[in-house]
Amino acid sequence: MNKFETLGLGEAILKAVNEMGFETPSEVQEKAIPILLNEDTDIVALAQTGTGKTAAFGFPLIEKVDASSKITQGLIIAPTRELCLQITNELKNYSKFIPSLHTVAVYGGASITDQAKQIKRGAQIIVATPGRMQDMINRKLVNISSLKYCVLDEADEMLNMGFYEDINAILSHTPEEKSTWLFSATMPREVATIAKRFMKNPVEITVGHKNTGTKNVSHEYYVVNSRDRYSALKRLADANPDIFSVIFCRTKRDTQKVAENLIEDGYNAAALHGDLSQNQRDLVMKSFRNRQIQMLVATDVAARGIDVNDITHVINYQLPDEIETYTHRSGRTGRAGKVGVSMVIVSKSEVRKIKSVERIIKQEFEKKNIPSGEEICQVQLFHLANDIGKAEINDDIENYLPAINEVLESFSKEELIKKFFSVEFSRFHNYYKKSKDLNSPSDGRSDSYDNNGNSTRYFINIGEKDGYDWMSLKDLLKDALDLGRDDVNRVDIKDSFSFFNTDASHQEKVLEIFEDFRIEGRKINVEVSKDSGRRKGGRRDQKGGFKGKRRSDGFKPKDGKRSSYKGREDRGGSGGGGGRRDRKRRSDR
Ligand code: AMP
Numbered sequence: 001m002n003k004f005e006t007l008g009l010g011e012a013i014l015k016a017v018n019e020m021g022f023e024t025p026s027e028v029q030e031k032a033i034p035i036l037l038n039e040d041t042d043i044v045a046l047a048q049t050g051t052g053k054t055a056a057f058g059f060p061l062i063e064k065v066d067a068s069s070k071i072t073q074g075l076i077i078a079p080t081r082e083l084c085l086q087i088t089n090e091l092k093n094y095s096k097f098i099p100s101l102h103t104v105a106v107y108g109g110a111s112i113t114d115q116a117k118q119i120k121r122g123a124q125i126i127v128a129t130p131g132r133m134q135d136m137i138n139r140k141l142v143n144i145s146s147l148k149y150c151v152l153d154e155a156d157e158m159l160n161m162g163f164y165e166d167i168n169a170i171l172s173h174t175p176e177e178k179s180t181w182l183f184s185a186t187m188p189r190e191v192a193t194i195a196k197r198f199m200k201n202p203v204e205i206t207v208g209h210k211n212t213g214t215k216n217v218s219h220e221y222y223v224v225n226s227r228d229r230y231s232a233l234k235r236l237a238d239a240n241p242d243i244f245s246v247i248f249c250r251t252k253r254d255t256q257k258v259a260e261n262l263i264e265d266g267y268n269a270a271a272l273h274g275d276l277s278q279n280q281r282d283l284v285m286k287s288f289r290n291r292q293i294q295m296l297v298a299t300d301v302a303a304r305g306i307d308v309n310d311i312t313h314v315i316n317y318q319l320p321d322e323i324e325t326y327t328h329r330s331g332r333t334g335r336a337g338k339v340g341v342s343m344v345i346v347s348k349s350e351v352r353k354i355k356s357v358e359r360i361i362k363q364e365f366e367k368k369n370i371p372s373g374e375e376i377c378q379v380q381l382f383h384l385a386n387d388i389g390k391a392e393i394n395d396d397i398e399n400y401l402p403a404i405n406e407v408l409e410s411f412s413k414e415e416l417i418k419k420f421f422s423v424e425f426s427r428f429h430n431y432y433k434k435s436k437d438l439n440s441p442s443d444g445r446s447d448s449y450d451n452n453g454n455s456t457r458y459f460i461n462i463g464e465k466d467g468y469d470w471m472s473l474k475d476l477l478k479d480a481l482d483l484g485r486d487d488v489n490r491v492d493i494k495d496s497f498s499f500f501n502t503d504a505s506h507q508e509k510v511l512e513i514f515e516d517f518r519i520e521g522r523k524i525n526v527e528v529s530k531d532s533g534r535r536k537g538g539r540r541d542q543k544g545g546f547k548g549k550r551r552s553d554g555f556k557p558k559d560g561k562r563s564s565y566k567g568r569e570d571r572g573g574s575g576g577g578g579g580r581r582d583r584k585r586r587s588d589r
Helices: 003-007 011-020 027-038 053-064 081-094 112-120 130-138 155-160 164-172 189-198 226-238 252-264 278-289 325-330 348-361 373-390 395-408 413-432 470-481 504-516 531-544 549-553 578-588
Strands: 043-046 074-077 103-106 125-128 149-152 179-184 203-206 217-223 245-248 269-272 295-298 313-316 340-346 365-367 455-460 488-493 498-503 517-519 522-524 526-528
Touching: 003 011, 003 027, 011 053, 011 081, 027 043, 027 053, 027 203, 043 053, 053 074, 053 081, 053 149, 053 179, 074 130, 074 164, 081 103, 081 125, 103 112, 103 130, 112 130, 125 130, 130 164, 155 164, 155 179, 155 189, 164 189, 179 189, 217 348, 226 252, 226 313, 226 340, 226 373, 252 269, 252 295, 269 278, 313 325, 325 340, 325 348, 340 348, 348 365, 373 413, 455 488, 455 504, 470 488, 470 498, 470 504, 498 504, 504 517, 504 526
Parallel strands: 043 179, 043 203, 074 125, 074 149, 103 125, 149 179, 217 340, 217 365, 245 295, 245 313, 269 295, 313 340
Antiparallel strands: 455 498, 455 526, 488 498, 517 522
């Protein structure tokens, strides 16, 4: 016996369940379906996307509405058009064997007249986005005065997106006597307020931490200097050649900018945010679904409801303002039984927020290092070798072989392999060979400095005893040295002395300024720190010319501002992660 039969579902749905291949009810289904079928109650269910929540409210709703009447009895409100369409499709599948039951989707960006026509023909269930639903109510194109069931799906998202007023207005057109079913991934205060205001003694169920959706997601964080965020993003992408990802930024502006930079650097990327027209957004989503876009840079609002199943990585370019939103971001990956990785790029000052996120997701983060240039080169090289190994031979090449053989006949197999790989690989190698370590060592683990020759560490003979903490010492140093805030880092304050770092290119200037530097008459002594061989690294920098090194990752050191990517030099001559641009061109052909 299929376990769904024990939940009290009717023949038609069980047949559909069978056809869809659902074998075991998910936790939220097991908990919610019997309650909703047997009682006329309100419910608050804490469940995320991917837990099977659509069926948890969809099955009972389909069972309960009277399919022989054409009156609209069920309304599901969802935050986005994508989710709205997704729910509608699911419901149509569930009710496949109830031919008289009609579910109509109501959402912006499509003809309102067509939607009104469909409703007029009879729609027992409407699935709507808040804005368009309001619009239809105002134009009297829909009548929900006999509504019996109202589902608020992803309630937290809807409130995040500022739909409170719309929901309020829509609900005011529904009868008092109805059941309200609220589904939400999290329970922020606003959702609790809605529950209190519009619901009567709701039954509460939670499936939070047993959610298989999130179990499939591992969480990682990377600590970098703020100005290295973009370089770090590129490295994460380059270290994962088959990446298919959503990158979250906090603002529309950042979203646009990061996407533009990635495109300019040769990645298959695009932006998705609210300033794009519906048409533009549809095009972006279409390209993303078709895998023409590997890196979709999105705002939280625009990315809501993205129902693409194979996303390998979610990258938090910045953490969200509302920490709760992290759940929605990471939920974009690890769907439908797949595994996924959610990565967070943080600056040192944000590391503490990781703890808050861990509390919310009830999972631990792994602290990882941004891969070095060498690691990336290795990954790319082996990826290339694998690709070549797997490539299907195109027989049309046959005709050209004699001529090609003639060109290459003097080389041995080993030489040919080396040459072939060099053609493909030199870009990456040239780009990364002088790349610096992007990991910010000042993330609370003061002993883990990498001495990669890029940065010089200094000793200074003032410390806590002199009334400084790390922030005030950093201020003193940046003022004395006339450097930016980010140029003085890893300030490690001890009792009577301290350590700090600057880019190796500043070493000469630092030593010069502190040659004769006094505070209230006291001579301040600064030396290149001798521990862990840093001195050697620093000296070598002077001769070896690490100057302008930061540029290798696409940043100009001047003013600390990002370069406008004019000219190949600024991009390290490779279009940021050399192979990608080529690969793109190849696939465009
Ligand atoms: P949802 O959380 O409603 O977005 O559902 C996530 C996906 O899981 C959808 O593609 C559903 O069709 C599928 N699904 C829902 N319930 C089950 C189940 N009991 N067994 C297998 N797949 C399911």
